[in-house]
Amino acid sequence: MKKYPFVSVVIPAYNEEDVIEDTVLSVVNQNYPKNRYEIIVVDDGSKDRTREIVRKLIKKIRKPKIRLLVHRKNKGKARSLNDAIRISKGKYFVTVDADSFPREDCLIKGVELLESDKDVVAASAVVKVYKPKTIIQHLQYLEYLAYAFLKKILSKIYAIHVLPGPFTIYRKSELKRVGGFDENTLVEDQEIAYRLQKHNKKILQINDAIVETVAPPTLKKLYRQRRRWAIGSLLTLWKYRDMLFRKEYGDFSLYQLPNLLVAMILPIIIVVMFSFHAYNWLNDLYIKIQVYGTDLSWLFPDSIEQIRESFTLSKFTTDFTMIYLLVTMYLITSFMLYRSFRMVGEKINAKKIIIAIPFFVFYYIIISFIYTFSYVELLLAKIGKRALKW
Numbered sequence: 001m002k003k004y005p006f007v008s009v010v011i012p013a014y015n016e017e018d019v020i021e022d023t024v025l026s027v028v029n030q031n032y033p034k035n036r037y038e039i040i041v042v043d044d045g046s047k048d049r050t051r052e053i054v055r056k057l058i059k060k061i062r063k064p065k066i067r068l069l070v071h072r073k074n075k076g077k078a079r080s081l082n083d084a085i086r087i088s089k090g091k092y093f094v095t096v097d098a099d100s101f102p103r104e105d106c107l108i109k110g111v112e113l114l115e116s117d118k119d120v121v122a123a124s125a126v127v128k129v130y131k132p133k134t135i136i137q138h139l140q141y142l143e144y145l146a147y148a149f150l151k152k153i154l155s156k157i158y159a160i161h162v163l164p165g166p167f168t169i170y171r172k173s174e175l176k177r178v179g180g181f182d183e184n185t186l187v188e189d190q191e192i193a194y195r196l197q198k199h200n201k202k203i204l205q206i207n208d209a210i211v212e213t214v215a216p217p218t219l220k221k222l223y224r225q226r227r228r229w230a231i232g233s234l235l236t237l238w239k240y241r242d243m244l245f246r247k248e249y250g251d252f253s254l255y256q257l258p259n260l261l262v263a264m265i266l267p268i269i270i271v272v273m274f275s276f277h278a279y280n281w282l283n284d285l286y287i288k289i290q291v292y293g294t295d296l297s298w299l300f301p302d303s304i305e306q307i308r309e310s311f312t313l314s315k316f317t318t319d320f321t322m323i324y325l326l327v328t329m330y331l332i333t334s335f336m337l338y339r340s341f342r343m344v345g346e347k348i349n350a351k352k353i354i355i356a357i358p359f360f361v362f363y364y365i366i367i368s369f370i371y372t373f374s375y376v377e378l379l380l381a382k383i384g385k386r387a388l389k390w
Contacts, residue, residue, distance in 0.1 A: 001112060007037040008090030008172070009107070012080035013098035017049040019214065024057050024066065026101040032108045034063035040084045041066065045074035050098075077165070078181040078188040085172065085180055093172040095189075100166035100213040101130060109209040110169035121174040121201040122193075124160075125167040126151075126344060130212035136222055138355045139363045140215040145340035146333060151205045152343065159256035160203050162190045167211035174201060186232030194240045197252045210344055223370050230374035231388065234264055267368035268375070274365055330360055 009027050013020055020041070027039050043051045051070060058066045069083060085093060092111060096102060106125050113123050126148045129141040154160045163170075168189070178195050185191040196203055216222040237260055244261075246253045337356070341348055381388050 001108075001115060004033050004036040005091040005111065005115065006089060007032070007092045007094060007107065007111060007169075008040060008084070008088035009037055009094040009096055010040045010042065010081060010084040010088065011096050011098055012042045012044055012077050012084075013046060013050050013054075014044040014074060014077075015046045015048045015050060016098035017046075017053060019099045020050050021053050021057065023096065023098050023101060024054065026103075027096060027107075028061055028064060028066075029104050030102070030107040031104050032111070037064050037107065038089060039064055039066045040069060040088060042069045042080035042084050043071065044077070044080045045071045076183060078183040078185065081188070082180045082183065085176065088172065091172060093170045093175055095165055095168050095170075096211075097165040097213060100127075100211050102167045102211040103209070106167055106206075106209045106211055107169075109206050110167075113204065113206055114169060114171060117202075119202045120171075120204055121196060122163050122168060122170045122203040123206050124151075124163050124169075124203075125206050125209040125211040127164050127166050128210055128212045128344065129215040132215065134217045135355075135358070136219055137215045137217055139359050140222070142337060142352075142356060142359045143363070144215075145344065145346070146336045148205075149336045149340040149343060152207050154256065155205045155207070157251040157255065158202055158204075159250070159252040160205065161193050161197070161252070161256055161260060162187075163193045163196075163203060165189050166213040167209070169206075185236065186228050187236060190233060191236050191239075194236055194243075197249060198240065198243060200249065207343060219366075226367060226370045227374045227377070230264075230371040231378050233260070234375065234378065237261065237264065264371075267371035270365060270368040271372045274368075333360065 011020075011023060011027070016023070024039065024041065030037070041054045043054065051068065054066070054068050058068060067087075069080075069087065071080065071083075081095060092114060094107065094110065102125060110123055110125070114120050127144055128148075129137055129144050132138045132141045151160060174196070175192075178192075178199055178201075181188045182191045182195070193203060216225050237257070240257075243249050243253050244257050334356075338348070340346075377388065
């Protein structure tokens with residue numbers, strides 16, 4: 001670029017003492033002219049050393065300028081972003097989560113994209129999991145990569161439904177025109193994408209810009225994160241239900257919203273089918289143990305007739321249909337993962353192939369149970385007319 005517009009990079013933080021310094025430094029190290037962007041850290045009522053660490057960085061780093069905005073009480077991420085909008089000076093407004101680390105070319109690639117196409121109002125980087133250690137993080141690593149390739153496709157038809165917090169760049173004038181971020185939602189990054197889509201704005205993914213984010217390391221923390229996503233996504237889709245099947249909203253309305261609706265129903269179907277088959281298998285096992293006791297000969301067919309019975313035409317047809325569907329699904333997902341690895345320049349090794357096995361077999365069953373439990377919790381809260389606790 002011949003001219004570098006001024007940019008405001010905002011980092012909302014709440015109790016992030018373990019990662020806030022690395023996050024701020026990753027933004028400081030962007031290969032964008034240091035006098036052409038500012039960093040605004042919003043401390044949202046942290047009870048740890050987040051403020052102290054940021055103040056030390058302010059004294060240490062002169063360019064880019066770092067500003068600290070302090071909330072004495074926790075007001076939520078959306079409020080932090082809106083307060084930052086009001087004091088920001090940039091033409092572009094960039095959000096970076098406090099546990100995320102954009103690579104050094106993220107900012108310049110985001111600005112180049114918005115400068116080159118005046119119709120684009122927002123764009124997000126490819127999100128990867130930062131240094132996965134636990135099995136839960138490794139599974140999310142594959143999930144995030146597959147989703148990055150899916151967003152590349154959705155970008156082509158202008159049907160992106162979420163602008164992730166780890167790194168998204170907005171045209172600030174358009175962000176202010178639609179009223180900023182919704183402070184009464186659980187998923188402000190999703191709600192703002194829906195709202196921009198409703199105003200027929202173009203949002204994209206920056207396919208060659210990568211940001212790494214810390215993923216939940218345990219099943220308990222994963223449950224808390226996905227519970228918020230599940231309930232927030234459902235409520236957001238309900239809020240914008242009038243957009244469904246409306247031609248004026250393009251492929252976002254005709255393809256993506258119906259797809260999201262199916263994706264919210266699918267976990268319930270998976271849980272019901274899994275529970276049904278698990279019950280039948282356990283019941284059959286219980287009956288055989290009751291009949292045979294410690295004699296395990298029933299595990300091994302002792303005649304040609306028993307083998308023939310286990311391969312009846314109806315059973316074979318049913319099994320073949322299920323196998324066909326599973327193999328088709330796995331091939332599609334494998335293709336997406338392969339293209340995702342190529343897109344981000346990652347090499348496929350034996351370790352990643354091994355991790356792919358539980359990813360294919362178990363991961364989405366676990367996610368389906370989390371989403372189903374979340375829906376039940378929301379339903380019970382609505383029936384009991386009480387607020388959900390976070």
